[in-house]
Amino acid sequence: MEKIFQDFTTRIADTHCYKFFRLIDSQVSRNLKSAEIETRKSKSNGLWCFALLPMVLVMYTVQCHVSPLYKLVTCASIGLLFYSLLFSVFLSISFLILQEQLYGGCISTSLVSVLLMYIFVLQDFTFCTIFSVPTVLIYSWLLRSSLSCFPNTFTIGEAMVMTQGVVLFGVMAVAKITCSLVETDEEIDFIYTIIYTVLSTVGLIVTALFLLKDEQRNLISLAYILGFGTAYTLLMFISQLGVSCFFVIFDYIFIENNRYQIISFWLVLLLLSVTVLTMRTQLAVKASTVTRKSFHILASAVFLSGILLDVNLMLLASGIGFGLLILVEALRKSNIEPISSALHSAFLVYSDEKDSGTFAMTPIYLYVGLACPLALSPQLKGRELELLSGVLSIGVGDTAASWFGSKYGFNKWSSGNRTYEGTAFNILSQIATVYALLLFELLDTKYALLRTAFAATITGLVEAKTNQVDNLVLPLVMLIAFRLTSFLQ
Numbered sequence: 001m002e003k004i005f006q007d008f009t010t011r012i013a014d015t016h017c018y019k020f021f022r023l024i025d026s027q028v029s030r031n032l033k034s035a036e037i038e039t040r041k042s043k044s045n046g047l048w049c050f051a052l053l054p055m056v057l058v059m060y061t062v063q064c065h066v067s068p069l070y071k072l073v074t075c076a077s078i079g080l081l082f083y084s085l086l087f088s089v090f091l092s093i094s095f096l097i098l099q100e101q102l103y104g105g106c107i108s109t110s111l112v113s114v115l116l117m118y119i120f121v122l123q124d125f126t127f128c129t130i131f132s133v134p135t136v137l138i139y140s141w142l143l144r145s146s147l148s149c150f151p152n153t154f155t156i157g158e159a160m161v162m163t164q165g166v167v168l169f170g171v172m173a174v175a176k177i178t179c180s181l182v183e184t185d186e187e188i189d190f191i192y193t194i195i196y197t198v199l200s201t202v203g204l205i206v207t208a209l210f211l212l213k214d215e216q217r218n219l220i221s222l223a224y225i226l227g228f229g230t231a232y233t234l235l236m237f238i239s240q241l242g243v244s245c246f247f248v249i250f251d252y253i254f255i256e257n258n259r260y261q262i263i264s265f266w267l268v269l270l271l272l273s274v275t276v277l278t279m280r281t282q283l284a285v286k287a288s289t290v291t292r293k294s295f296h297i298l299a300s301a302v303f304l305s306g307i308l309l310d311v312n313l314m315l316l317a318s319g320i321g322f323g324l325l326i327l328v329e330a331l332r333k334s335n336i337e338p339i340s341s342a343l344h345s346a347f348l349v350y351s352d353e354k355d356s357g358t359f360a361m362t363p364i365y366l367y368v369g370l371a372c373p374l375a376l377s378p379q380l381k382g383r384e385l386e387l388l389s390g391v392l393s394i395g396v397g398d399t400a401a402s403w404f405g406s407k408y409g410f411n412k413w414s415s416g417n418r419t420y421e422g423t424a425f426n427i428l429s430q431i432a433t434v435y436a437l438l439l440f441e442l443l444d445t446k447y448a449l450l451r452t453a454f455a456a457t458i459t460g461l462v463e464a465k466t467n468q469v470d471n472l473v474l475p476l477v478m479l480i481a482f483r484l485t486s487f488l489q
Helices: 002-013 016-034 049-062 068-093 104-121 125-149 156-178 188-211 219-243 246-257 259-282 291-308 311-332 339-350 361-376 389-408 420-439 448-465 468-482
Strands: none
Touching: 002 361, 016 049, 049 068, 049 156, 049 361, 049 468, 068 104, 068 125, 068 156, 104 156, 125 156, 156 188, 156 339, 156 361, 188 311, 219 246, 219 259, 246 259, 259 291, 259 311, 259 339, 291 311, 291 361, 291 389, 311 339, 311 361, 311 389, 361 389, 361 468, 389 420, 389 448, 420 448, 448 468
């Protein structure tokens, strides 16, 4: 297998396309240095990452029956795809695109989205323009800001994926609120109503924390902000779900389908994680890579159980959990004592070399990687294998590769510290996990082993060669690989 891996990667490296791509990447690095933009230290800029999210959306739209809202988001993503391509080309020529307000590319690429929305979403030209042009303009501004305002936090590829996700979520939220493009599934619509409310509340709280003056950064100000956020949440829930909204939400979460059992299991895992985190923080001993990967396993156990046993509840929990994660990171950066210092102490113990920037991106990437298949799949029931893309690629495969490679790996890839043995164990561990799920009748998907073998091989090779954050890109790569084999389903 080692010989096969070596021959495969050597042939790829010798192709003219790969050499041209490396040339573009090196020119981009030089221009970033000229513009005094400090991206996260990496051997490459990850320019290929900009295609991942639009590819997933396009493949689902083409291969599945999706709602008009999903089509709208897909069309918007194609505009972002073309702008990202132009941005990469312009940046390889000159660094002025980062310093000058150049928006010509925004208008031209947004016209692609306008045309696609007009054809496939069946809306008038004004509607298509309103949802296309501002989307690309906001994406352009966010992309430049993320690179210039947050040094050492993102590579260009990581910044593109994150800003694409933020902008497309905003498009979906605005379309859901202002238009008749709603989900056809009432339960999913109910879940997204709760998620939108929670995330918008977190957004308001984070904005308020950012706007606080230095002398206002205290517990009293925090109490006022949290009180305002609570009042906003109450008003939103009552306006959208009625005066009995909390009884409805409580009944859905704890009463229906005996969901208290799975929630109890999640709470046990949460308490275990908090206990380990607290003990390690008190010891003030830097966590090893294997120790950090143990949190991957605990988080993956939550998503694995939720996806297999109650996928709709998992969707709701993942949305709420993401909001809480962003809130915790905002509190860490808020300089409100003693909360900020306590959270920062835990961060210092578990941070790695990829957390050298402004924010603690590793836990956010881990959560996004595990949850993104739930957000991207237009249908949840019957797609459990695809929904496990994050669990398999980073919870199982990446963790297994890290452990096995560090202990038994001797033959390293030509670039980086990954080993052939770790990559092989990465692939085999994912296949073994799916086999175990089939054996215990927890998964019922046709040709699951064959599809997993293909997807795990692609993901394992990407994990071995990429310098981008695994937690962010591997789930998207695996989703694409699973969609390529969807004809077997």
